[in-house]
Amino acid sequence: MRHAVLSTILCLIFAGTAFAQWDLPKNLPPDEYGTVLINRTSEKNGVKPAVFSHWVHRRKHTCRVCHFEIEFNFKVNTTEITEAASKGGRYCGTAGCHDGKAVFGHSEENCGRCHTGTRTTDTKLYASLSSFPKNRYGNGVNWVKALDEGLIKPLTTLTIPQADMSFDKRLRLEAEWQKIPAAVFPHGEHNAWLDCNNCHPDIFNIKKKTTKHFAMVRILQGEFCGVCHLSVAFPMDDCKRCHPKMR
């Protein structure tokens, strides 16, 4: 009897890992892709959630500025952003950002500019991306190309100059399954936007030959590459962009 129960549990665990959630998230309209509503304490305090459009910000700043220098976490609602902190020059209110000088600040008449409660707040601005190189998914913009071609010149730092980020090792990641072509990972294209620490060692440890862990299932569930490439960076509908030999 006990044997049977244990075998059932074992089967269920296997089944759970193998077939869990294969669907990609629904494709959002291009002007809403990467837009988050921050609602850690807003509604509890009677204010509408704050909207944050990644695509608006990444035209002017790299990921590194906010997710490294300003210490925004990667997961929405996990950073202790408060009105006091922002007014005191942290998070959104960091000098050179929403400090009332560089861009609109945290004075009362501006509350409603971010605390809109809707993802479509910045839709009007979206037309400004029309001249950018196209991409089939996500924001409909190939951001890597836009950066390469100099169409955008995002700041990589606010206060602390960035050290040597020229590391450009290209990794070839063999697929676990037969007949699936290897994935290619270019450090250089990532370094243009990110700091080492954004990915290492939390998301990817730096041990060699540990790519076995990066099973596609787990990536699709939001781990590893999926931390960014499901919600902000180009989504994984675009298989060929990482597996270039995929037919």
Added chain:
Amino acid sequence: MKKSVILLFVVCVLATTVFAQSGVKKKRPLPYEYGRVLISNFSEQAGLPAVEFEHWFHRTKFTCRLCHVDLAFAMKAGGSSIRAADNAKGFYCGTCHNGKKGPDGKKIFESCSVPWTRDDLPKCQRCHSHGKVVKREHDFDAVTGKFPRERFGNGINWEKAENDGLIKLTDEIPGVSIPRPPMAGVKDFSISPTTQGIAEIIFSHKKHTVWNGCEVCHPEIFIGVKKGTTKYSMVEIYGGKYCGVCHGSVAFPLLDCQRCHTKPVQQL
């Protein structure tokens, strides 16, 4: 029966491999939580909560060396197996926390007294506070509010705070510390990473010896004093060895790659 035990074992092993490495960002401690250590060798057996030790407050007053060398505190939480009786005799915490005046003339509350009664509980909970709501005498924001800011960890540039005279650190306790001659200047040096294309590391001895003297690092963490004697890798450092003994838990965390990897890659 035996079979089911084996099966259960297999399930456990599989479960650990599946969840061994999670590919998402870890939660970062908040500035006032960074450097907090839980010490619970005997506390819970004695019916008391674990001790929450705040590095941030102690390092506004003392060097690392004083506690970790002269007072013999291990570098790992719980590594010293401190007993109440030790404190009562004037070892470990009891060296300073003895109800007498500290170096700044302020009375330092007494640590464990033996024997203790239930009436002593509020006193005990000043340190044995894990899981309790205890109002601290020293508020993080009030104490550190004016200190120079920095990213990560406590959000404080401790080195600058010391240079600017905002904190004055005690490095010796008369009668406990062995008098030491002043330290001779030690050189900064660069270390080349094994992976090509990664910026070189500048290690500043000067910055480290202010807090640590020699003994915190040598010879236990870094064997010998000759450059290149100790071989280590970033993987080991992330695992809490070598630089990772302090950097990751108390000193600025290993998030700030470029604080050590500062020298541009040498072009060949």
